Amino acid sequence: MNKIFFDNWESILRTLVITVLAYIALIAMLHTSGKRTLSKMNAFDFVITIALGSAFATVTLNKDVALADGALVFLLLIGLQYSITWLSVRYKPVKKLITSRPSLLLYKGEVLNDVLKKQRITIEEIYVAARKKGIGSLADIDAMILETAGEITVIANLTDDDSQTLQNVAKK
Missing domain, CATH: 1.20.1270 (Substrate Binding Domain Of Dnak; Chain:A; Domain 2)
Incomplete structure (x- = not known):
């Protein structure tokens, strides 16, 4: 001692x-x-x-x-x-x-609750991501993606449904 x-x-x-x-x-x-x-x-x-x-x-x-x-x-x-x-x-x-696929959390203003549960993301985290982008309503978001490194990406406007940036995103 x-x-x-x-x-x-x-x-x-x-x-x-x-x-x-x-x-x-x-x-x-x-x-x-x-x-x-x-x-x-x-x-x-x-x-x-x-x-x-x-x-x-x-x-x-x-x-x-x-x-x-x-x-x-x-x-x-x-x-x-x-x-x-x-x-x-x-x-x-x-x-x-070694890497996971990104996951679609919200599409055209609709929260994908099954995906949120699977990815262990709360609705509050969705709201935080929207606020950080200055968006007041989820209805104004075309896509929200949980990226492979854990951050949430918000896309306010998709030009078409087959956007290149959503090609490898898991939709379920």
């Missing part, structure tokens, strides 16, 4: 040096991997982000984990994320495996 606030100066120095070096390594790898690694997240990207955070915490605070081991974990996680996303833009089965 006597080491609850301070262990020794060596421990403090190690934490300082390892944290700074691990941070630099992580930033360099993220910068190299491209914008997708830091983009709005679908479930796959979220898991990678959590794993990177956990690895960063482990390498900075666990004295049994060397910086090289932590940097290797960063490299592996970012490399796996890069590889999977590279494959997903080239092969539809991979894309279907």
